[in-house]
Amino acid sequence: MGTDFLQYVISGITIGAIYAMVAIGYNIIYSVTEIINFAQGEFVMLGGLFAVFFAGTLHLPLYLAFICAVAVAGCLGLAMDRFIIGRARESSVLSLIIITIAVSILLKGSAMLAWGKDPYSLPAFSSGGPIMVAGAAIQPQALWITGICALVVIGLTLFFRKSVYGQAMLACANNPQAARLVGIPVRYMVFLSFILSAAIGAAAGVIITPVSMMEYERGALLGLKGFGAAAFGGLGQFFGALVAGLILGLAESFCAGYLSSGYKDAVALVLLLMVLFLKPEGLFGNREAARLKKF
Template sequence: MNDTAQLVQYILTGITVGAIYALVGLGYNIIYNVTEVINFAQGEFVVLGGLVMVFMTNTLHLSLPVGFFLTVSVVTILGALMDKLTIEPIKDANVLTLIIITIAVSIIFRGLAMLIWGRDPYALPAFSKAPPFTLFHAIIQPQALWVLGITTIVVILLSLFFRFTMMGKAMLACADSPEASRLMGIPVKKMVLISFVLSAAIGAVAGIVITPISLMEYDRGALLGLKGFGASILGGLGSFSGAVIAGLILGLIESLCAGYVSSGYKDAIALIVLLLVLFVKPSGFFAGKRASLKKF
């Protein structure tokens, strides 16, 4: 195996892993944009997506599209419930209180997942049966293409939603000033609910597409959440394109560090990069001034 092939392999792996970080980061951003809350249960949505899909596929033997649709629906309902039962009832809560609530919810989700599925990891079959193929002597799993393709579709749909629909614009308005939005006749509560629904749906999609590659078990959420959070900070909280680019960069840094420096320190290196960014440019690399950390 020559050097080019090695490099290509590292880059491909980095992009695949990075795409998942990007999806998780997007989930953070949607809720942040509307509520300024950082939803630490975002990683749990990914886990639930993966595990519910396992139930749909391996237990109910549903076909891929049906299972996909049902899984996203189930997790979306959980996201809506999370907002209705834990976020909405809190009156006059400040952002910090709500963030702590999301941590509590993440622990509850993790506990439930453990009770239902146990501690074992679960596998899913790849979406397409095709064998791995080679590109510049590097090997690509077809599922990696699914991950990249679906991430791209999600990003495009989200951008269109926020840029061109009334609802999307209303959600962004809530982020700028909930008071003013309310006066303008925007139902803020409904917008918050929709933000949770969207985030849960994206988390579920991420869980479904990576489970065939990486397996899924009940306590995977914390680390995925952390990496996704890293992506959304690096890209500038609230910026969608920023989260995607930063997620991919984070994945690439990890993979290249593991390849050329030391696989033992790859997580440390990724986190150090994150810290440096926070020291030098706390608003993240790709965000405008508006999206800098407003409340902290």
């Protein structure tokens, strides 16, 4: 019984870390622009598939493939803002959100044409079998996933709290006009937010591909779960996203383990609904601040 419990915890944390990273991607763009970028899941998918391309087709070493995939996704994020979102800058936030849905369909379709419908896999980052802890198996890749996720959360929190650029990015969201008046280049900050969020999404995609493989249609569901985590933790809250992602992953894992795995996907949606009914600003969100936001 104890072994099983431990196993559920381990798989819950692994998948939760992924949800957290997707949620963080939503948060970055939201923090700066108030846009909820529904193409976030597709960047996860593209990250994984590009890593497969660089490592499998071009035979680059895995760490280079990781960097290249993240860089390519970052460029795509930039292009998405520069050529699509940026052109509709004057529209309402709602229209922009709908545009992101269109972009996600476009990315998914292009990925299907480029890679076909088959799933692809990557070798694990470090070789070796699972590590056994009290009878429960931990895959080395799971350690990579949680480690990279923790690094991203800590790094971003520091970036937004301590660095001038991070502060500038937040200022753009709070009041773009005022930010411009004090000399912050708002356009560049928005670019930066799209690059960052696409890159983090892609990194999440690369690190799960060795465990769960990647195919063109994987993005939508991961994006949905990640959005659930983002809303649950409070939109714009990085620490909240981490906690909410882990709760979501653990809840799913326990549901599959102790209830029925058939209800697993419902868990995310039920949690999301409960949050929206009971605490619309999310677990760590600020009620006052939430009231001022459009979404």
